[in-house]
Amino acid sequence: MFSLHQLKKMILYKACPCCGKSTIHAALSAIDYTVSKKQFEIWQCDNCHIRFTQNAPGKEEIGQYYQSSAYISHSDTAQGFINKMYHKVRRHTLLQKKKLIINITGKKKGAILDIGAGTGAFINVMKEAGWKITGLEPDLTARTKAKELYDVALNNPEHLFSLTGKSFDAITMWHVLEHVHQLHEYLDKLKELLKAGGKLIIAVPNYTCYDEKFYKQYWAAYDVPRHLYHFSPQSFYTLMTLHEMKVVALRPMWYDSFYVSMLSEKYKTGSTNILRAVLIGTISNLKVFFTKEKCSSVIYIIESVHQ
8 A cells, every 4th residue: 555665775655655645746855954964855645635755764774864963852962042942941841741641641640652752851751750651762872861861761662563552541752753664553553552541642743834834945844854754734634544543632832833943044044033933933823823733733632443
């Protein structure tokens, strides 16, 4: 169903990686500003409206595109104005995430799996709240940082497929699904791992937001080639339906529009125009009052159809 061809260790899609239809075409090109400075094509499916990075590095080759001290989820760096701002709001957002997990599961304590745990900040907050934690992270540097900072032991993502079914009250992927090469295999396994009544929480960038419309190819949340997929709400609903899961609620990530706009300003102009970035982020968030599906990043709360 999902056709792709490895060409010089790059992934060339012949059909949509989400719905499998052949109605795909080039939409725009974007540059990897973080590491390689290479340009990558972004294609779109006319059926489900997902966008995806064409000729992206394969699973064995992608690691080199994460090797940057500026990649905050792996290095936990606070260097530079934008990263300093990220750290200032992070504690607040971590507590918001904890509150969300407790509210949607109805449990003050339970078992949680965090995939793409980075340096362990979120999973540590859940540990401190008394939850039984399991964290997966592909990057060795980030796993080492998690141990140093929080005494949290993270496993390699391959550990996912050895986990026992119906083990978790909550599974979280905070800006991770867009990085996963084994998209459909992961979703099948995640559905299997949820307990009855368990919730899957996935946060991803949303290319239908206002800040993307303003910055276009400079929109930092494209983050090629690390982001393999670029979701719209429609494509996300389609993906969940294919795996017999349903989105039961949406939550906006209010700060992402500002963070992404600051990075996008830097990519577009070579410097950070704080005032314009704040303006664009504010406009983007104002549009969310009319529809949550226009947020720069969306948190999808998901459960299995067969609860």
